[in-house]
Amino acid sequence: MSILVVGSVAFDTIETPSGRAERCVGGAATHFALAASYFTDVRVIAVVGEDFTAEHEEILKRRGIDTRGIEHTKGKSFFWSGSYLKDLNEAQTLNTELNVFQSFSPKIPAEYEDSEFLFLANIDPVLQADVRRKMPRAKLVCGDTMNYWINDHAENLARVLKGLDGLLINDTEVKLLAKEGNLVAAAEKILEMGPKSLVVKHGEYGATAFFSDRLFPGEDGISVPFRAPALPLAEVVDPTGAGDSFAGGFFGYIASQKELTSAVFKKAMFYGGVMGSFAVERFGTERLQKLDPNEVEERFALFRKLSHLE
Amino acid sequence: MSILVVGSVAFDTIETPSGRAERCVGGAATHFALAASYFTDVRVIAVVGEDFTAEHEEILKRRGIDTRGIEHTKGKSFFWSGSYLKDLNEAQTLNTELNVFQSFSPKIPAEYEDSEFLFLANIDPVLQADVRRKMPRAKLVCGDTMNYWINDHAENLARVLKGLDGLLINDTEVKLLAKEGNLVAAAEKILEMGPKSLVVKHGEYGATAFFSDRLFPGEDGISVPFRAPALPLAEVVDPTGAGDSFAGGFFGYIASQKELTSAVFKKAMFYGGVMGSFAVERFGTERLQKLDPNEVEERFALFRKLSHLE
Numbered sequence A, B: 001m002s003i004l005v006v007g008s009v010a011f012d013t014i015e016t017p018s019g020r021a022e023r024c025v026g027g028a029a030t031h032f033a034l035a036a037s038y039f040t041d042v043r044v045i046a047v048v049g050e051d052f053t054a055e056h057e058e059i060l061k062r063r064g065i066d067t068r069g070i071e072h073t074k075g076k077s078f079f080w081s082g083s084y085l086k087d088l089n090e091a092q093t094l095n096t097e098l099n100v101f102q103s104f105s106p107k108i109p110a111e112y113e114d115s116e117f118l119f120l121a122n123i124d125p126v127l128q129a130d131v132r133r134k135m136p137r138a139k140l141v142c143g144d145t146m147n148y149w150i151n152d153h154a155e156n157l158a159r160v161l162k163g164l165d166g167l168l169i170n171d172t173e174v175k176l177l178a179k180e181g182n183l184v185a186a187a188e189k190i191l192e193m194g195p196k197s198l199v200v201k202h203g204e205y206g207a208t209a210f211f212s213d214r215l216f217p218g219e220d221g222i223s224v225p226f227r228a229p230a231l232p233l234a235e236v237v238d239p240t241g242a243g244d245s246f247a248g249g250f251f252g253y254i255a256s257q258k259e260l261t262s263a264v265f266k267k268a269m270f271y272g273g274v275m276g277s278f279a280v281e282r283f284g285t286e287r288l289q290k291l292d293p294n295e296v297e298e299r300f301a302l303f304r305k306l307s308h309l310e
Helices: A028-036 A054-061 A099-103 A125-134 A147-152 A154-162 A171-178 A183-192 A242-255 A262-279 A293-305 B028-036 B054-061 B099-103 B125-134 B147-152 B154-162 B171-178 B183-192 B242-255 B262-279 B293-305
Strands: A003-006 A010-016 A019-026 A042-048 A070-072 A078-083 A092-097 A117-120 A140-143 A166-170 A197-201 A207-211 A226-228 B003-006 B010-016 B019-026 B042-048 B070-072 B078-083 B092-097 B117-120 B140-143 B166-170 B197-201 B207-211 B226-228
Touching (some): A003 A028, A003 A125, A003 A242, A019 A028, A028 A042, A028 A242, A028 A262, A042 A099, A117 A125, A125 A154, A140 A242, A147 A154, A147 A171, A166 A171, A171 A197, A183 A197, A183 A207, A197 A242, A197 A262, A207 A262, A226 A262, A242 A262, B003 B028, B003 B242, B019 B028, B028 B042, B028 B054, B028 B242, B028 B262, B042 B099, B117 B125, B117 B242, B125 B154, B140 B242, B147 B154, B147 B171, B166 B171, B166 B242, B171 B197, B197 B242, B197 B262, B207 B262, B226 B262, B242 B262
Parallel strands (some): A003 A117, A010 A078, A042 A070, A117 A140, A166 A197, B003 B042, B003 B117, B010 B078, B042 B070, B117 B140, B166 B197
Antiparallel strands (some): A010 A019, A078 A092, A197 A207, A207 A226, B010 B019, B078 B092, B197 B207, B207 B226
């Protein structure tokens, strides 16, 4: 089944203890789409500027990703630069230039309208809501957000949350959104805001999913969360896009399955961790551009081995 | 099989967002012994003062713990007070009075000498080494330590590390001991210092074990660690002793088994998490004093459910 993702396609300049990379093709939609492309068909809605050439787009196309929804417009592409020199777990933003993203109005190509799976990557919730409205046939919708939208665009974000089957955010965002320091209490509050499930990304410690009864009626609900591990790595080269790659592996696996059961959801959490673990092994999207499908399955087996009693 | 634990038996005054508890019976050996008592026989070596009455000792005795090695001496028991009002994940120490612990010289009752399992809880590494020397028949030795010994007593600690089958410490201590910020690289360095395995406690995110080839020859070694989850709890009443309770569940389960295999080690990590999760549900050792063995097995089943794909 096809996934439609809307989000940023951008250039990133990144410095980490392992080195420096200039103007890598990045952005949430890019990391998400590449990760998801190992599981299912992916279509992208985004906007880029004149600096985004056919060669850059080829990075997505080579993985079979449908880029007809990437709008090319006058001006420069979204640019972000950040440093992980102080802390590998949290980027220090050095520069953000929204550029063409500032006046972005998402257009859905007719060929995209039958997408059954919709992922609203981290962008202005007004745009997320707009795309959701334009995709009435999407049967499963997940999304991401960040501190800036939680703090300063709460009402717009609240509208988006109501329509989500799953919200994927990190610990800090969870506590900020719920105004609650305890993870379980925060998760309960967030599920009451609308999302039928919440996936909390813990970085190097894995991820935890909380389920509402509305997602899997008759099952345990919020009382039994699910924790998926992350892979301890001897070197994290570049954490940029790890969370988006997690989301791509997670949602890509779900879209590849006939039905969303709790067993599929849990396995998807593992595939999320798998794709996140590949993402951080090289700068930018380098590692996700040319994985062997066997590598994905081997790492999935490793994730199982490192967390299962037998 | 019997475990001998040497460590502190103390009084703790604790404040957390859930309230305040005055002079609870605490200390690393107390939490450890209570947690381990659900799995095997436990013997304690410690020193207490005149303020530690028969009634206090009864807390251990009621769980069948052998307290003949608790020396009663003139003066006051070790006292600690701490606050978790700022951060539930890290105690702010308000007061530490070593009292009778200052001149402690461990004596091993003759009845303890056949203990096959030895746990060196967090005390002066000179005392840890002394007890190790006095217990030549111990066939499996694990231990704990803390920042203070790592920073200021490195040489003494190094001697203890050489003789350990397992070292159980938290993330901060691992990075400090290895002088290395990456967990995997730090674990490699620490295994080279002597311990045949390293269990890193991550608090609310569970724990990770790294194995050396010397512990399980012919198996994966350090290349495949093992991660056990922690239980997301809606209220953490008092985190004091969670790590010691983890160690008690972990080592207690190991001592209850015929042989230490990697399968037993992994299951022990789960039982460690189980006992840690009970410990934090009430102030001090209240929850660990009177668990039903069925509760332990039920929670083990919950830990499996929250981390296993099927």
